[in-house]
Amino acid sequence: MIVAAGLLLGAVSIAVFAPPILHRMMFRVSPRLGMSAWLGSMAAAVLLAGSAVTVMVWPGHAPVEGIVESTVQCLTALAHTTTPWSREPLALGAAGTVAVVAARLGLVARRVIRAARRVRAYHRDVVAIVARASGGGGSVMWLDHPVPMAYSVDGRPGLVVATEGLRALSADQQAAVFAHERAHLRGRHHRLMRSCGILAAALPAPLFAAAPAAIRTLVELAADDAAAAVISRSAMHAALRTVAGRDGPAPSRPAGRAHDDDLARRLDRLTDPAAAQPRGFRLDLAAVALPVLLPAVVAVAGVALAAVAACLIST
Amino acid sequence: MNGLGTLEARVMDVLWETDDALSVREILDALPQRLAYTTVLTVMTHLYEKGWVVRGKRSRAYLYRPARTRAEATSLALRELLDTSGDAESALLHLARTATAAESAAMRRGLSGRGSRR
Numbered sequence: 001m002i003v004a005a006g007l008l009l010g011a012v013s014i015a016v017f018a019p020p021i022l023h024r025m026m027f028r029v030s031p032r033l034g035m036s037a038w039l040g041s042m043a044a045a046v047l048l049a050g051s052a053v054t055v056m057v058w059p060g061h062a063p064v065e066g067i068v069e070s071t072v073q074c075l076t077a078l079a080h081t082t083t084p085w086s087r088e089p090l091a092l093g094a095a096g097t098v099a100v101v102a103a104r105l106g107l108v109a110r111r112v113i114r115a116a117r118r119v120r121a122y123h124r125d126v127v128a129i130v131a132r133a134s135g136g137g138g139s140v141m142w143l144d145h146p147v148p149m150a151y152s153v154d155g156r157p158g159l160v161v162a163t164e165g166l167r168a169l170s171a172d173q174q175a176a177v178f179a180h181e182r183a184h185l186r187g188r189h190h191r192l193m194r195s196c197g198i199l200a201a202a203l204p205a206p207l208f209a210a211a212p213a214a215i216r217t218l219v220e221l222a223a224d225d226a227a228a229a230v231i232s233r234s235a236m237h238a239a240l241r242t243v244a245g246r247d248g249p250a251p252s253r254p255a256g257r258a259h260d261d262d263l264a265r266r267l268d269r270l271t272d273p274a275a276a277q278p279r280g281f282r283l284d285l286a287a288v289a290l291p292v293l294l295p296a297v298v299a300v301a302g303v304a305l306a307a308v309a310a311c312l313i314s315t
Numbered sequence: 316m317n318g319l320g321t322l323e324a325r326v327m328d329v330l331w332e333t334d335d336a337l338s339v340r341e342i343l344d345a346l347p348q349r350l351a352y353t354t355v356l357t358v359m360t361h362l363y364e365k366g367w368v369v370r371g372k373r374s375r376a377y378l379y380r381p382a383r384t385r386a387e388a389t390s391l392a393l394r395e396l397l398d399t400s401g402d403a404e405s406a407l408l409h410l411a412r413t414a415t416a417a418e419s420a421a422m423r424r425g426l427s428g429r430g431s432r433r
Binding site for chain 1: 321323389393395408411412
């Protein structure tokens with residue numbers, strides 16, 4: 001019971017308190033590390049919650065409980081004397097909650113995967129007909145439209161789609177665009193986004209709700225970095241400016257400050273050569289570990305404090 | 316993409332290149348590959364059923380022409396794709412998350428300004 005409570009406290013702490021920490025550190029490290037920090041936090045929260053449930057539904061005492069409970073004897077005594085009967089309903093409640101969450105996850109996952117399938121089918125059935133495939137070295141599908149755009153769709157094989165408007169860019173800039181999109185395909189970013197979206201829809205907690213937007217920003221930065229490495233920073237910058245319409249006469253509609261912030265950040269990073277330098281191993285490690293360690297410390301401290309309080313009460 | 320799918324694209328290329336309505340025989344002759352008549356006939360039937368082509372009869376043969384210009388079909392497709400949101404939002408990773416409204420407006424300008432072009 002105490003172990004389960006501690007694990008649950010850890011899971012909840014991560015799910016609630018990690019987002020602010022992650023938001024603060026995610027741009028100070030490389031995009032990939034930022035993504036690892038987010039994904040690691042989500043995995044930790046799920047694992048801790050899952051372990052808590054496992055301990056709760058374990059018939060009798062789970063193996064680890066004996067060790068912990070002997071360490072916090074006062075708390076154990078208190079727990080055992082006060083509610084000897086409540087273990088069963090709690091275990092049932094825990095199992096029930098897991099069942100509900102699993103069902104939600106399954107339903108949302110099916111919806112999202114089907115939607116992705118429909119998009120791929122649309123590309124196979126419609127886009128493949130109206131588009132012209134590029135000759136040689138690249139398999140890009142060109143759509144005849146003046147507004148410069150480019151995007152990628154994952155699948156077997158993944159697709160890169162561009163509009164003829166993109167031809168206004170220089171050869172290097174076009175190459176940077178395609179390198180960016182291929183980086184998305186290589187890094188399986190579409191699948192990552194889908195997974196985060198599924199978790200966000202199925203698990204109601206701040207960490208999972210904040211993850212999709214954060215990961216979306218990070219995958220764009222990662223792809224920008226890849227294109228900058230393969231072609232050049234300036235080519236990627238110029239391409240991004242053009243496609244985002246920063247040079248055009250049309251004023252950008254108030255798409256939301258978040259979009260403009262993201263774009264500004266991407267452009268700034270591409271002009272600043274220091275942005276892609278490795279920060280140093282210690283800072284990176286701390287950055288990834290912090291969102292998980294801090295809540296874990298909170299959890300252990302919570303259980304310890306409860307034990308102290310229990311001892312004080314029972315004496 | 317399956318073989319027939321690519322063939323559908325090649326057939327539409329042929330039809331969009333010309334202003335005339337074409338018979339299966341004429342399309343067969345226009346394609347670079349050596350194909351069976353029945354293969355092309357199957358493709359034409361598929362395209363007709365999916366609404367890519369319209370057909371009329373000349374003596375006993377059907378003549379096919381595209382249901383829309385390539386530009387019109389492209390604009391429709393782009394509109395459909397840019398409307399992708401909700402569950403399928405992450406299916407397309409755009410280079411820049413430009414304002415969709417500005418894009419749609421630009422697209423509609425593009426559609427009306429182009430007129431019919433093959």
